[in-house]
Amino acid sequence: MKVTIPTFIGLGILLTTACAEQGVRHHHNPTRGNESFRNQLLLGAGSSRPAPLQVNRSFNLSGENPDGIAQLKLDPASNTWGWVTFDTNKQDLIAPSVSLEEWTRAYIERKRSELGIQPNELVVFDKTVFQPVAGTTLVTFTRSFQDRVVKGAFTQFIFNSMPDGGFKLREIMNNSYGLIQFGTADATAPSLQQAIDAIGIADLQLETSQPVIHPQLARDGRYEFRLATEYTLKDPGEGEKFWVTLDNGSLDILEASSNHIYAKHELLLNTYSRSYVFNDQKPRPFSFVGVTVNGVTQEADIKGVIDTDATQVTINLTSTQSHTGVVNLLTSPNQFYSFPATLMPGGKTTVALSNADPASLNTFLAVHEVVEYAKQFVPNAAQVPLIANGIQANVNMADQQGTFCNAFYNGTSINFFRQGNGCANTALINDVVYHEWGHALDDDLGVVTTPNGITDGAFSEGIGDIIGGYMIKADAIGAGFNLNMADPPIRRLQNNRTHPPANQQEAAVHSAGQIIGGSFWDLRNNLIAVYGPNEGQRMASSLFFRHLTMTDRYVDSYQSVLRLDDNDNNPATRSPSYCAINKAFARHALTGGVTEGDSCVDTDLGLRVRVDVDHGGGSLTLIASSFGADSIVACPGKVATCTDATPGFIEFTKSATNPLTLTGGTKQFYEAKGTVTVKDGITLFSRDATKKIVGFRSLGFKARDTSADLSRTLK
Amino acid sequence: MRRSFQSALWFVVFANVLTGCTQFKPTQDRPKFNRAGVGKNADGESGGSGGPAVMTTKPVELVVANAKLIGTPGAYKAVIKFQSSSLTQEFTPTGAESRLKIEGLPANVSGVIAIELYQGEVLKFVAKRANTKLDVVAANQIVIDDCLVLPAPWDGQQHNGSCEWTIEDLN
Numbered sequence: 016m017k018v019t020i021p022t023f024i025g026l027g028i029l030l031t032t033a034c035a036e037q038g039v040r041h042h043h044n045p046t047r048g049n050e051s052f053r054n055q056l057l058l059g060a061g062s063s064r065p066a067p068l069q070v071n072r073s074f075n076l077s078g079e080n081p082d083g084i085a086q087l088k089l090d091p092a093s094n095t096w097g098w099v100t101f102d103t104n105k106q107d108l109i110a111p112s113v114s115l116e117e118w119t120r121a122y123i124e125r126k127r128s129e130l131g132i133q134p135n136e137l138v139v140f141d142k143t144v145f146q147p148v149a150g151t152t153l154v155t156f157t158r159s160f161q162d163r164v165v166k167g168a169f170t171q172f173i174f175n176s177m178p179d180g181g182f183k184l185r186e187i188m189n190n191s192y193g194l195i196q197f198g199t200a201d202a203t204a205p206s207l208q209q210a211i212d213a214i215g216i217a218d219l220q221l222e223t224s225q226p227v228i229h230p231q232l233a234r235d236g237r238y239e240f241r242l243a244t245e246y247t248l249k250d251p252g253e254g255e256k257f258w259v260t261l262d263n264g265s266l267d268i269l270e271a272s273s274n275h276i277y278a279k280h281e282l283l284l285n286t287y288s289r290s291y292v293f294n295d296q297k298p299r300p301f302s303f304v305g306v307t308v309n310g311v312t313q314e315a316d317i318k319g320v321i322d323t324d325a326t327q328v329t330i331n332l333t334s335t336q337s338h339t340g341v342v343n344l345l346t347s348p349n350q351f352y353s354f355p356a357t358l359m360p361g362g363k364t365t366v367a368l369s370n371a372d373p374a375s376l377n378t379f380l381a382v383h384e385v386v387e388y389a390k391q392f393v394p395n396a397a398q399v400p401l402i403a404n405g406i407q408a409n410v411n412m413a414d415q416q417g418t419f420c421n422a423f424y425n426g427t428s429i430n431f432f433r434q435g436n437g438c439a440n441t442a443l444i445n446d447v448v449y450h451e452w453g454h455a456l457d458d459d460l461g462v463v464t465t466p467n468g469i470t471d472g473a474f475s476e477g478i479g480d481i482i483g484g485y486m487i488k489a490d491a492i493g494a495g496f497n498l499n500m501a502d503p504p505i506r507r508l509q510n511n512r513t514h515p516p517a518n519q520q521e522a523a524v525h526s527a528g529q530i531i532g533g534s535f536w537d538l539r540n541n542l543i544a545v546y547g548p549n550e551g552q553r554m555a556s557s558l559f560f561r562h563l564t565m566t567d568r569y570v571d572s573y574q575s576v577l578r579l580d581d582n583d584n585n586p587a588t589r590s591p592s593y594c595a596i597n598k599a600f601a602r603h604a605l606t607g608g609v610t611e612g613d614s615c616v617d618t619d620l621g622l623r624v625r626v627d628v629d630h631g632g633g634s635l636t637l638i639a640s641s642f643g644a645d646s647i648v649a650c651p652g653k654v655a656t657c658t659d660a661t662p663g664f665i666e667f668t669k670s671a672t673n674p675l676t677l678t679g680g681t682k683q684f685y686e687a688k689g690t691v692t693v694k695d696g697i698t699l700f701s702r703d704a705t706k707k708i709v710g711f712r713s714l715g716f717k718a719r720d721t722s723a724d725l726s727r728t729l730k
Numbered sequence: 731m732r733r734s735f736q737s738a739l740w741f742v743v744f745a746n747v748l749t750g751c752t753q754f755k756p757t758q759d760r761p762k763f764n765r766a767g768v769g770k771n772a773d774g775e776s777g778g779s780g781g782p783a784v785m786t787t788k789p790v791e792l793v794v795a796n797a798k799l800i801g802t803p804g805a806y807k808a809v810i811k812f813q814s815s816s817l818t819q820e821f822t823p824t825g826a827e828s829r830l831k832i833e834g835l836p837a838n839v840s841g842v843i844a845i846e847l848y849q850g851e852v853l854k855f856v857a858k859r860a861n862t863k864l865d866v867v868a869a870n871q872i873v874i875d876d877c878l879v880l881p882a883p884w885d886g887q888q889h890n891g892s893c894e895w896t897i898e899d900l901n
Contacts, residue, residue, distance in 0.1 A: 640886025
């Protein structure tokens with residue numbers, strides 16, 4: 016019985032096919048058809064796989080072994096031979112004149128029980144006898160049962176060619192699926208319309224159909240066999256062909272595949288991490304960039320991956336998902352910037368800034384990065400128009416007066432001047448891009464957003480600087496603004512500016528903006544001192560971005576931040592990071608005269624303990640964790656001070672790699688030098704490298720109800 | 731004269747006794763105990779006898795609550811560490827508890843027994859039980875409650891008070 020092409024696809028595991036030269040071949044993300052069809056399409060052909068083979072330990076290879084089997088692996092789902100290897104030194108030589116096909120048939124006849132296939136079920140096809148490489152001959156049969164193709168079933172014998180022209184059997188690979196029994200009665204094959212309805216793509220045309228048996232692994236670890244029909248269908252509009260297998264009774268789609276196979280290609284862009292002046296280019300995913308191939312445009316995903324095996328493409332700095340569309344005013348002022356690109360073999364292409372306009376490229380990804388960062392913290396980010404819709408970015412600007420040295424937000428776009436007048440192209444300085452985007456965010460957030468959301472110019476400038484500084488993790492804003500000069504920057508977040516501005520010059524928006532900029536920079540530093548660089552930055556960012564939703568003036572920021580830091584809904588009690596917040600804003604005179612001193616120490620919410628050993632009587636060996644402490648000390652009770660002269664003082668030191676604690680996570684771990692007595696609780700103090708106390712946490716140890724424990728109930 | 735002879739004789743006898751004690755002093759070391767008798771250090775270990783380790787003569791039954799183990803089904807490997815011993819046993823948790831028979835654990839010394847539970851080579855849980863002392867001849871049973879079975883490695887994100895304690899902030 017000849018095997019049709021769809022069954023041949025099911026034999027894909029047997030055949031060696033050349034891999035695509037470009038990328039990894041796969042099925043593209045399907046967008047048409049019903050959900051079940053799309054899901055099966057993603058799995059592709061041959062998705063119903065047999066059970067993993069298991070070594071047959073009960074087979075006594077050293078005893079009676081007339082077949083000369085060296086190793087035997089069984090298919091546990093059918094209890095049949097799965098993979099058999101033979102000691103060819105013990106195998107009889109098969110004369111060159113013998114038909115290997117007939118020899119194999121005779122062997123199968125003798126071992127039908129072990130192989131789980133009957134001789135009359137064997138099906139030949141055009142490669143039943145096949146020499147894939149010199150010296151190796153394969154004899155392969157597929158299987159039919161009751162005149163139905165058993166999908167994916169095969170039995171394969173592998174022979175070595177011997178020097179004298181004869182053969183020896185070296186392996187058997189068997190995927191017959193064993194004994195076939197049906198759980199349900201056969202139903203009539205679904206009609207074409209039923210098949211089309213199940214798939215969910217109208218106007219499909221039938222090319223062929225055939226009855227099949229679809230084996231699949233059931234939950235009990237055995238095979239179950241479904242009576243089904245396999246259709247070959249063509250979509251005349253798209254030219255795409257589908258092979259779909261439907262269960263005759265339930266009309267479930269059991270398998271689906273397509274003749275359209277795409278390659279994934281990963282696009283990266285080399286852009287500046289901070290500024291051209293540091294020459295700090297790094298490849299990054301070219302997220303959400305538009306790519307046009309033969310007039311059809313698709314969008315890269317967030318990892319910069321597109322479905323194409325083309326080599327010549329057009330890259331467009333805009334797409335429906337991108338956070339900006341970039342216009343290069345120098346070359347194409349009336350449309351979004353695009354340029355031709357050649358995709359490299361191997362499925363990965365890194366676009367260099369020199370491949371196209373650097374200002375356009377750098378801006379595109381800088382906007383993407385700041386949005387992805389802010390989205391983590393801005394509440395309901397998807398509803399913020401700037402984040403939902405993106406914003407146009409105009410680069411390489413120059414005005415009639417020939418002024419440069421600037422960048423601005425105008426209510427609808429962010430704009431960057433090209434190089435001139437001793438200044439750099441501002442689109443090549445990432446924190447300038449972040450700063451301008453910050454203005455747009457300020458316009459969208461706050462209590463007052465219409466008709467104009469920017470109600471405090473100095474606050475808006477501070478917002479831009481804060482976002483820039485938080486993103487680059489540095490206080491120097493605009494490094495490289497003066498052409499090829501990293502220093503001095505145009506402003507610094509680390510400053511001593513105080514409210515109110517002392518004079519007209521200090522009151523100018525960019526200058527006055529440093530008051531709030533300095534406050535949030537100090538807040539970041541204070542939180543890092545307790546929680547370490549990662550968690551400290553995260554907490555500062557969370558407070559900053561969230562406070563923008565309720566604050567329209569910088570003089571109100573302190574109150575908003577305290578409100579957001581509150582964890583008991585009571586402003587009469589101190590919030591967990593009150594000291595860090597007060598000290599930061601007090602340095603810039605934004606606390607209404609309330610200034611806390613060194614004795615003000617916050618709760619370190621990152622301090623956690625685990626009982627390593629309970630010695631009984633309230634004596635415990637503890638392990639502690641913290642985000643950023645250099646060391647931890649503890650004293651009994653709820654206390655405000657703890658020195659080595661305090662009775663019960665104990666020190667925890669950072670532990671070396673310990674398999675009982677997680678390496679590479681956000682927390683650090685500390686082991687106690689001794690035991691603690693927890694009758695009255697303990698207070699832990701986190702210290703920095705100078706042993707200065709930066710945080711504390713008082714913990715109580717309450718007796719746990721142990722009445723249901725196994726040790727109490729075990730008989 | 732007689733008295734002085736008797737005194738001298740007693741002296742000689744006494745001297746010989748002393749000499750004899752010295753001559754017949756045992757050659758092996760005496761068992762060592764600390765000044766306070768059998769005491770405990772931070773790990774609850776008692777002073778050792780100083781002689782070779784005494785092992786249990788019967789298998790120790792280790793009863794482990796399965797509640798957490800069943801959450802990640804499959805076979806486990808228990809590595810039992812007690813004193814200087816480290817023993818391994820494989821088991822597959824079913825039901826409420828697993829009962830393992832462990833042979834050859836040190837007896838007559840108190841200390842912390844640690845059980846590390848692996849799936850493959852990946853550490854999943856750890857349990858430590860202090861003040862564990864096994865009898866040489868009795869049928870010993872060690873019960874590891876579910877509360878004693880702690881996830882490993884610890885990620886440091888939550889307090890964990892083990893069996894006896896609930897840890898809360900002191901306000």
